[in-house]
Amino acid sequence: MLVNKTIDFIPILPLEVSSSIFDKLILQTKTDCLYLSKQWHQSLVSHPATWSTLYIDDNDDNEIVIQRITNILPSIAQHVRHLTLSTKHPYISQKFIVAMQKGYFINMKSMRVDGKSIRNLESSDYVVSPEILLKMGHTLTFLDLDLQHADFNIKDLLCGLPHLITLKFKANSGAPTMDNNNTTELSSSYNLSTMNHPLKDLALEVRSLQGTSTNAEVLIRQCHQLQRLVLNNCWDDYPSEFLEKFCPDLKILAYNYDDVDVDKLDNNNEKHNKKHRGLRKIYVSQSASFFQPNFRYILQLIHTNKATLEVIDIGDTLTLEDPPFDQFGQQPRHHPANINTEDIQEDTGYLELMNLKSLAIRYDKGHPIAALLFQSIPFYPALTTLKVPKGQNTHRIVDQLITSFEQPLQKLNFDITLEDEREDIADMCLQRLFKHYAALASSPAPQPSPLPITSTLEAIHLKDSCGILTDNTLYTLSNIPTIRDFGLDSGSPNITVQGLYTFFKRRAKTLTHVSLTRLLYIRDADLIAFADLLTHVTHMKMEHLFCVFDHGIFSLIQKAVCLKTLIINDCPVASSQDAVISFAKSKRIENIKICVKHCPNYLVDQYFSQ
Numbered sequence: 001m002l003v004n005k006t007i008d009f010i011p012i013l014p015l016e017v018s019s020s021i022f023d024k025l026i027l028q029t030k031t032d033c034l035y036l037s038k039q040w041h042q043s044l045v046s047h048p049a050t051w052s053t054l055y056i057d058d059n060d061d062n063e064i065v066i067q068r069i070t071n072i073l074p075s076i077a078q079h080v081r082h083l084t085l086s087t088k089h090p091y092i093s094q095k096f097i098v099a100m101q102k103g104y105f106i107n108m109k110s111m112r113v114d115g116k117s118i119r120n121l122e123s124s125d126y127v128v129s130p131e132i133l134l135k136m137g138h139t140l141t142f143l144d145l146d147l148q149h150a151d152f153n154i155k156d157l158l159c160g161l162p163h164l165i166t167l168k169f170k171a172n173s174g175a176p177t178m179d180n181n182n183t184t185e186l187s188s189s190y191n192l193s194t195m196n197h198p199l200k201d202l203a204l205e206v207r208s209l210q211g212t213s214t215n216a217e218v219l220i221r222q223c224h225q226l227q228r229l230v231l232n233n234c235w236d237d238y239p240s241e242f243l244e245k246f247c248p249d250l251k252i253l254a255y256n257y258d259d260v261d262v263d264k265l266d267n268n269n270e271k272h273n274k275k276h277r278g279l280r281k282i283y284v285s286q287s288a289s290f291f292q293p294n295f296r297y298i299l300q301l302i303h304t305n306k307a308t309l310e311v312i313d314i315g316d317t318l319t320l321e322d323p324p325f326d327q328f329g330q331q332p333r334h335h336p337a338n339i340n341t342e343d344i345q346e347d348t349g350y351l352e353l354m355n356l357k358s359l360a361i362r363y364d365k366g367h368p369i370a371a372l373l374f375q376s377i378p379f380y381p382a383l384t385t386l387k388v389p390k391g392q393n394t395h396r397i398v399d400q401l402i403t404s405f406e407q408p409l410q411k412l413n414f415d416i417t418l419e420d421e422r423e424d425i426a427d428m429c430l431q432r433l434f435k436h437y438a439a440l441a442s443s444p445a446p447q448p449s450p451l452p453i454t455s456t457l458e459a460i461h462l463k464d465s466c467g468i469l470t471d472n473t474l475y476t477l478s479n480i481p482t483i484r485d486f487g488l489d490s491g492s493p494n495i496t497v498q499g500l501y502t503f504f505k506r507r508a509k510t511l512t513h514v515s516l517t518r519l520l521y522i523r524d525a526d527l528i529a530f531a532d533l534l535t536h537v538t539h540m541k542m543e544h545l546f547c548v549f550d551h552g553i554f555s556l557i558q559k560a561v562c563l564k565t566l567i568i569n570d571c572p573v574a575s576s577q578d579a580v581i582s583f584a585k586s587k588r589i590e591n592i593k594i595c596v597k598h599c600p601n602y603l604v605d606q607y608f609s610q
Contacts, residue, residue: 010043018043022050031068045072051079056096057086070095077104084112093117097128103135110142115170118147130156137161144168154206154219158197166201168259199223203230203259221246228265230254244304253301254283263311278308285315299369306353310382313360314369351376360387360413378404385411390465398429408437411459411485416468427468431476438479456482461515464490471499478506487515487541495519497526501533508533512562515541524552531559541567548572550580557584565591 010018022030022044030050034041044050056066070092077099085096099105113128128145137160147170154169202223220226226247243250254262262283284298302309351372361370374392377400386409388397394416401409416426437457457480462469469492514537522545537560548571566589577594584592
């Protein structure tokens with residue numbers, strides 16, 4: 001006679017084995033296990049590794065799972081080392097803040113709290129304040145706070161967190177201060193100037209930074225070990241003089257540039273960086289809509305750090321327009337119109353940046369620093385990545401790339417406009433460059449060079465704002481055997497489906513990244529034909545392809561067996577976004593982002609009639 005007897009394996013297994021099992025479970029499964037038995041509940045809450053990382057996100061977890069976690073917070077908080085709080089439910093945020101107030105999180109190493117977790121809190125009693133953070137100050141090394149409102153001294157964060165390495169702080173309202181005049185009981189008990197605070201990475205987006213760099217100076221001058229500084233939403237008064245004095249190890253500086261687009265610190269090269277002090281990367285004015293940077297200070301920074309600079313990324317198209325200066329009373333003194341290009345060139349000549357690897361300029365050719373940087377391209381022997389904005393002379397840039405470099409660039413991003421050039425000249429110039437790179441790719445390897453230069457063109461992105469590219473351009477480009485990343489944004493009538501098909505066919509074995517934008521003639525049948533060729537593509541991006549529908553997208557997902565990332569914007573699929581995402585995930589696509597538009601009826605009728 002068979003006896004159905006179940007055995008509870010948790011009491012039998014060694015503690016480290018059961019702990020390893022629990023640690024590998026997803027959050028929902030962990031909470032389900034809490035209710036199997038009292039013994040399982042006790043075992044789960046007492047395993048530190050099981051709750052080491054706690055990620056509370058409404059998008060990933062249902063409300064019941066999150067509610068179960070908040071119920072056991074007093075028992076598991078001591079085990080949490082990495083916390084991310086991203087919830088729109090106020091009572092969930094309150095539970096976590098109360099746990100912080102009571103000092104439950106005594107072993108926290110990193111914490112992220114986003115804006116939506118704080119936005120709907122009605123009571124001021126539930127605020128992530130320096131006093132709360134002080135209770136976990138002896139262990140916290142990473143802090144990312146996105147507060148809707150803040151009225152405390154930011155220096156208190158450093159005073160209460162003496163081991164903090166990374167601080168990202170954002171406040172949309174209130175008046176967070178940084179000055180010495182607003183001394184609190186907490187900050188008065190610490191002397192930051194004698195603490196030698198270990199903070200290395202600081203990103204601030206605070207309204208009180210507007211107007212003058214003095215507000216930021218008070219804080220930054222206490223952080224002598226700072227290596228990465230991101231100041232966003234700021235005015236044009238740069239933290240100039242005190243940076244070199246108080247931040248001798250600074251490697252990355254971003255001003256009015258979104259933190260997510262700025263490179264992170266590379267800890268692997270920390271020992272090398274200490275031997276060669278100086279800025280490695282400069283990012284300026286990417287996210288500013290009306291705050292104009294001090295352009296002379298940018299030039300001064302470049303000159304001062306010309307021996308170490310590796311990345312320069314300056315400006316965006318928004319600042320080229322006429323910003324609303326009237327509301328401020330007058331035009332800023334550092335507006336491009338107030339800078340004399342001849343004076344700058346007369347003072348500096350050409351810029352010799354021996355270690356510059358990446359140059360991205362988003363200002364047009366009328367900007368003095370853009371003109372100076374582009375005319376100095378021959379003096380960047382280590383350059384591997386170049387972003388050419390619209391308005392630059394294609395003929396001159398191509399001549400510089402051909403005559404000044406023995407090796408091709410690794411990444412080239414070209415925004416093509418006519419300006420003073422004829423349509424055929426710009427297209428012929430690009431064909432000449434691609435023929436040159438194809439010849440270099442087939443030539444023998446060069447002699448070893450002390451410069452970190454590449455010998456292959458791996459990524460090419462072309463934005464054809466005037467519709468001048470042709471099939472011949474793509475055919476010439478297809479002769480370069482090393483291209484892995486290809487992007488095309490063009491409404492040119494001279495680029496056909498057959499031209500694209502030929503390009504993909506010739507480069508099918510090497511392409512891994514493809515981006516197609518504004519190619520209005522591509523239809524489902526064309527996309528399916530491309531998918532038969534792009535069997536090695538892992539990343540695909542499609543934008544504004546208004547004649548691509550469900551059948552084409554589903555067939556692409558089905559045929560592109562190596563696809564891991566799929567981004568679709570403004571492609572008018574008729575079915576729901578959830579259906580596309582569900583099918584993509586069933587085909588093991590790891591990262592999918594879709595923003596679709598339902599196709600207008602006249603496009604549907606036109607499509608099926610043809």
